[in-house]
Amino acid sequence: MSDSKNRYSMETEIFSQPNLIDSSINNRISFDNSTFLFPEIENFKLNVLSISRIIFTGMGTSYNAALYGAKVMEEIAKIPSIALNASEISSDNFFSNDEILLVSITQSGESSDTVEMMKKARSSGILQVLVSESNKSKACNISDIYLPINSGIEHSIAATKTFTMSLLLLLQLSIFFAEKKSIFISHYIKEIKKIPLGLSDFINDKKVIDNIKEISKYISTYNNIFYLGRGKLFPVVLEGALKLKETSYIHSEGYISEELRHGTFALLDKNIPVIICATDDENYEKNLSMIKDLVSFKSPVIAILNEGEKKLSKITNKALFIHKSSNISMPFFSTLVFQLLAYYVSLKLGNNPDLPRNLSKIIKNS
Numbered sequence: 001m002s003d004s005k006n007r008y009s010m011e012t013e014i015f016s017q018p019n020l021i022d023s024s025i026n027n028r029i030s031f032d033n034s035t036f037l038f039p040e041i042e043n044f045k046l047n048v049l050s051i052s053r054i055i056f057t058g059m060g061t062s063y064n065a066a067l068y069g070a071k072v073m074e075e076i077a078k079i080p081s082i083a084l085n086a087s088e089i090s091s092d093n094f095f096s097n098d099e100i101l102l103v104s105i106t107q108s109g110e111s112s113d114t115v116e117m118m119k120k121a122r123s124s125g126i127l128q129v130l131v132s133e134s135n136k137s138k139a140c141n142i143s144d145i146y147l148p149i150n151s152g153i154e155h156s157i158a159a160t161k162t163f164t165m166s167l168l169l170l171l172q173l174s175i176f177f178a179e180k181k182s183i184f185i186s187h188y189i190k191e192i193k194k195i196p197l198g199l200s201d202f203i204n205d206k207k208v209i210d211n212i213k214e215i216s217k218y219i220s221t222y223n224n225i226f227y228l229g230r231g232k233l234f235p236v237v238l239e240g241a242l243k244l245k246e247t248s249y250i251h252s253e254g255y256i257s258e259e260l261r262h263g264t265f266a267l268l269d270k271n272i273p274v275i276i277c278a279t280d281d282e283n284y285e286k287n288l289s290m291i292k293d294l295v296s297f298k299s300p301v302i303a304i305l306n307e308g309e310k311k312l313s314k315i316t317n318k319a320l321f322i323h324k325s326s327n328i329s330m331p332f333f334s335t336l337v338f339q340l341l342a343y344y345v346s347l348k349l350g351n352n353p354d355l356p357r358n359l360s361k362i363i364k365n366s
Contacts, residue, residue, distance in 0.1 A: 008156065008343075008352070008353050008354045009154075009155035009156040009354050010156035010158055010160060010247075010339075010343050010353045010354050011343060011353075013154055013155070013156055013160045013161045014160050014161070014203075014336065014339050014340060014343065015203060016152075016161060017160070017161050017164050017165075017199065017336065018196045018197070018199040018200035018203070019196070019200075020150070020151060020152070020161060020164075020165060021164070021165070021168055021195055021196045021199065021332070022196035022197075023150070024150055024165065024168055024169070024172075025168075025172075025192060025193065025195070025196065027150070028172050029172075029189060029192070029193075031189070031193070034185070034186050034189055035179060036172055036175055036176040036179060036185075036189075038147075038172075038173070038176050040145050040146065040147055041129075041145060041176070044144065044145050046101075046127070046145065048077075048177050048180035048181060049180070049181065050099065051079055051099065051100075051101045051177075052079075052080070052099035052100070053079070053080045053081070053082070053099065053100050053101075054070070054073055054079055054080070054081040054082075054100070054101045054102075054103060055081075055082055055083075055084055055089070055100060055101070055102050055103070056069040056070045056073070056081060056082070056083045056084075056103045056105070056170075057083065057084050057085070057086045057089060057102065057103070057104050057105070057114065057117065058085075058086055058104065058105035058106060058111075058114060059085065059086050059087065059106070059111050059113050059114055060159075060242065061107070061159040061162070061163050061239060061242065062105040062106050062107065062111070062114070062166065063083065063085050063086070063105075064163070064235045064236075064238045064239040064242065065105050065131075065163055065166040065167055065170065065235070065239075066083040066084075066103070066105050067083040067234065067235035067238070068167050068170060068232060068235040068236070068331065069081070069083065069103060069105070069166075069167075069170035069173075069174070070082055070083040071231065071232050071234075071235070072170060072171050072174045072232065073170070073173075073174045073177065075174075075232075076171075076174040076175055076177075076178045076183070076188065077174050077175075077177035077178040077181060077183065078178070078181065078183065079177060079181075086104070086111070086113045086114040086117045087113040087117070089117045089120070089121075090120075100126055100127070101126075101127050101128075101129060102118075102121050102126045102127065102128045102129070103128075103129045103130075103131060103170075103173075104117070104118055104128065104129070104130050104131070104139060104143070105131045105132070105166055105170075106130070106131075106132050106137075106139050107132065107133050107134075107149075107154065107159060107162040107166075108132070108133070108134055108137060109130065109132040109133075109134040109135075109136075109137025109138060109139035109140050110134075110137050110138055110139070111139075114139060115138045115139050115142070118130075118139055118142045118143065119142060122142055127144055128142065128143045128144050128145070129143065129144070129145045129146075129147060130142075130143035130145070130146050130147065131147050131149060131166055131169055131170065132146065132147075132148070132149065133148065133149050133150075133151055133152075133153075133154070133162060135148065147169060147173070149162060149165040149166050149168075149169050150165060151164075151165040155354065156353065156354040157246070157354060157355060157356055157359050158243055158246045158247050158342065158353060158354070158356060160243075160339045163239055163335065164332065164335055164336070167331065167332065167335065168195075168332075171192070171328070172192075175188045175189075175192075188328060191326040191327075191328040191329060192328055192329070194325075194326070194329060195328075195329045195332055198323055198325060198329060198333070199332060199333065199336060201323070202322065202323055202333060202336070203336055203340070208320075208321075209340070211320055211321075212320065212337065212340045212341060212344060213344050214318075215302055215318050215320055215341065216340075216341050216344035216345045216347075216348055217344075217348055218300075218302075218317075218318060219250075219273055219275075219302065219341070219345060220248065220250075220345045220348040220349055222250065222271065222272070222273055222300075223250060223251060223271075224250070224251045224252070224267075224271070224272045225241070225244065225250060225251070225252040225253075225272070225273050225274070225275060226241075226252070226253055226254075226255060226260065226264070226272065226273075226274045226275070227240050227241040227252060227253070227254040227255070227274075227275045227276075227277070227338075228254075228255055228256075228257040228260060228274060228275070228276040228277065228290065229254070229256070229257060229276070229277035229334070230256060230257050230258075230277075230280060230283050230286070231280060231283075232327075232330070232331050233277045233279070233280060233330070233331060233334060234254070234256050235331075236277065236331045236334045236335050236338065237254040237255070237275075237277055237334075237338070238254035239254075239335065239338065240252075240254065240275070240334070240335075240337075240338030240339075240341070240342070241253050241254035242254075243338055243339055243341075243342035244338075244341065244342045244345060246342070246356045246359065247342045247343065247345065247346035247351060247353040247356055248342065248345040248346050248349055248351060249349075249351070249356075249357070250345070257276065257283075257286065257287070257290050258286070258290075260274075260290075261293075265293075265297065268294065268297040268298075268299045269297065269298055269299065270298045270299065270300070272299055273299060273300035273301070273302060273317075274294050274299050274300070274301055274302070275302045275303075275304070276290065276291060276294070276301065276302070276303050276304070277304045277334050278291070278303050278304060278305055278309075278312060279304055279305060279306050279322060279325070279330050279333070279334065280327075280330065281306070287312065288311070288312060291303065291312060291315055291316060292315065295315055295316075300317040300318075301315075301316040301317050301318075302316065302317060302318040302319070302320070303316040303318070303319050303320070304319075304320050304322060304334055304337060305319050305320070305321050305322070306321065306322065306324050306325075307321045307322065307323055307324050308321075308324070309321070320337060322334065322337065
């Protein structure tokens with residue numbers, strides 16, 4: 001439930017996401033035929049079966065979306081995929097170039113590192129897909145296929161809806177490619193259809209928002225915070241940590257949960273809280289083990305949990321419950337939670353969440 005006056009664009013943009021997701025789903029899915037609609041790809045006559053490898057790339061928030069894209073593409077469409085930071089890609093990454101697809105993600109289409117990398121890929125003859133909000137950009141001029149994220153203009157410098165809509169488009173693209181490979185997809189359509197209403201009910205629940213505000217007040221007193229998550233939740237915790245840095249100036253880092261054991265445990269004490277995204281039931285025992293370790297080091301633990309989860313909540317300092325959701329929709333709930341946490345922490349510290357210091361971004365009309 002948003003504040004009535006919507007003091008900042010960031011708040012408006014966060015709360016607009018369920019409707020944006022609903023519109024995108026209805027534009028991309030033919031529910032009568034249980035198929036996905038990507039006329040941009042169909043018109044280009046891209047042969048999905050000829051793709052041997054997909055490289056997803058971007059910078060900052062877009063790189064976090066690229067990580068998610070690579071994970072869902074491999075999981076759903078069974079196409080080998082990798083996410084690479086655009087500034088780190090060299091010509092060596094484009095071997096077997098007639099079988100590689102490059103998917104570049106950039107909200108404005110003007111990110112210099114991404115644009116330069118795309119030029120390099122074009123000179124190597126790589127087929128390129130652009131995921132962006134703008135079709136009037138340098139990146140769009142380079143790409144072979146342009147896929148709009150349809151988020152609308154994002155005024156806040158801290159990306160929220162452009163990240164979420166990029167995740168959605170990459171999920172839809174993965175399912176579309178799976179369909180082209182004759183992989184059964186009807187269960188994905190059934191689950192993706194539930195996302196908008198589930199998110200709307202969630203963020204318009206006063207108890208949920210009050211809980212997020214309470215946790216925001218709690219973590220605003222710390223100078224360092226770690227975020228943990230596994231699988232498709234790892235890109236989401238990276239983005240959550242980035243949002244907190246941008247809006248609150250609190251040092252925060254995202255980790256694959258088990259990676260924290262390899263050196264970073266040495267930093268943990270009562271002054272460094274850890275936020276763990278533990279909604280993935282298939283990793284329940286691992287999450288339980290991690291939380292027990294964190295507690296033993298006296299680190300305050302804030303857990304994002306499925307509704308009704310009691311055992312884990314009893315051993316954490318704070319718990320935030322999301323609606324029980326599918327493997328497909330789970331990252332979207334956590335994404336909104338982390339965006340709201342960053343927003344409310346920023347307000348608590350007296351910052352302007354729309355205009356983080358030292359940062360800027362290009363806003364372009366589509």
